[in-house]
Amino acid sequence: MPNTKTGHISWGSWEFDYNVVGFEGLSLLNGTYRGRNVIGKFSMPAIRVKYRVDGGYLDWRRPLSKGAGPYADRLRWKLGGLYGLQQIANRGWQYVGLEDYIRDGVQWMEISIYGRIGAYHLSQQWHISEDGWVLPRLWSKGLTINMDHQHHPYWRLDFDIDGTDHNRVFKRNFGKWSSYTTEVNDNKHFDPRAETAWFVRNEVTLQGAWIFPGPKDGTVDNFSRIDVGIRRFNAEEELHPWRYEKAPWPHDTWNWQFDTGGLLQDNGESVNDTDVVFWYVSHMVHHANEGNDHWGSSGPFIKFALDVPPRLPPPRFGIDIDVLRNQTGNDTKVRGWGFTPGGTVIVTLAGVPKRGQIRNYVSADSSGKFVMQRQFAHTSRNPDDAFGTVDVYGFDVTTGLMAHDFVTSAYWVG
Structure with a gap:
């Protein structure tokens, strides 16, 4: 801004x-x-x-x-x-x-x-x-x-x-x-x-x-x-x-x-x-x-x-999540498809221990796909900080459509 x-x-x-x-x-x-x-x-x-x-x-x-x-x-x-x-x-x-x-x-x-x-x-x-x-x-x-x-x-x-x-x-x-x-x-x-x-x-x-x-x-x-x-x-x-x-x-x-x-x-x-x-x-x-x-x-x-029907998502619209654990924490990869080609996508991870909401701004490619990858490091010895269910949202800023998925995995955040 x-x-x-x-x-x-x-x-x-x-x-x-x-x-x-x-x-x-x-x-x-x-x-x-x-x-x-x-x-x-x-x-x-x-x-x-x-x-x-x-x-x-x-x-x-x-x-x-x-x-x-x-x-x-x-x-x-x-x-x-x-x-x-x-x-x-x-x-x-x-x-x-x-x-x-x-x-x-x-x-x-x-x-x-x-x-x-x-x-x-x-x-x-x-x-x-x-x-x-x-x-x-x-x-x-x-x-x-x-x-x-x-x-x-x-x-x-x-x-x-x-x-x-x-x-x-x-x-x-x-x-x-x-x-x-x-x-x-x-x-x-x-x-x-x-x-x-x-x-x-x-x-x-x-x-x-x-x-x-x-x-x-x-x-x-x-x-x-x-x-x-x-x-x-x-x-x-x-x-x-x-x-x-x-x-x-x-x-x-x-x-x-x-x-x-x-x-x-x-x-x-x-x-x-x-x-x-x-x-x-x-x-x-x-x-x-x-x-x-x-x-x-x-x-x-x-x-x-307002009596305006919401936009319907395209037939293939959504996200999925891969989490790869390693010795220092994990790598979280979010893939999306069906978004506005070239448009902005707000990827939000909600529920990561001690982090609240984490936002990432990415651009979809010419076919409406994106990949967002983020690493989380292990800096806490408290086992309560290591595991949790994390909700992931992909918001298409152009259309207002939102995709949602979740993952239960190890998130080490100090």
Whole structure:
């Protein structure tokens, strides 16, 4: 992944652009899934932060550790320093990181950025699966002062299900459905048994996407009063979605760090059968006694429900595994066939003792075949480290097809 603020991703059943432009963090744009339009623009324009006690005029309580903020933190393409993006150590020291992984036998991809805003460390991530899930996530750690506080990330989700028009948002509580007719702010039901969920649907094609609250998304308070906001798309509001409130002098012109406003109020426009924007807000509590290095996370679950049959694999598509034991460990050889000629294949070995998931990127030859070989050395005397069942997956990045096999053999890894 190049260290650039914009780019294009073609991965399995997904195609989308990404950028880090303005103050919206890492955005996904112009997204398609299995050939259908689904994403106009997904972004995270702000993270509002509220300490138990405000900082007061010019944040005067902050140096005394008696209060701080409130703040509206934003991630942008400013590289390095205490107020910029950081190179991600476990993503090849890139500013925009990309990672593939397997979860429950399904291929996932993570695209992320990692920023500093003073004492705060913020990792903004999008997790995308081959079977149609998108998980927006914010991870945060750090304390401006030693006091309990809350982070309220605001995700702007501009769904374009089968195009920009004819979209509508529905809400479910206790199995009963209703729909929004005009712009509105709303909340989850206070009773978790309601299993609140939302569904964005194209009223012509009847295709859509679910939005489920995350288990760590918290509840509203007097500072951040909403869980969702339903808006009609407006180009001007896309550029300026925030209700700006001036801070005291010398910040009496709008300053992103000292802004205490919130999402623009709805103005009663119709959201029936049109281009809609779905705002989602979570409420992460950071208790000071958890420490400066405690990472907290939150974010919703999005599932695209499209009536598109999955691609069928060719008649001969699969992998097999050979393991050759030797005096120092073993050689593992994975062969594949039926993959996209010249295409990229992600070969993942899951379950190797002490290694977790091991990924290898190989290219299929002109006939769609590949061979991947890896040696594992014996460096442990613990017999529990020497044997195990290892699952092996071959993911065709072009088609999104996945082959699976497993082997039970000696894996010596220290």
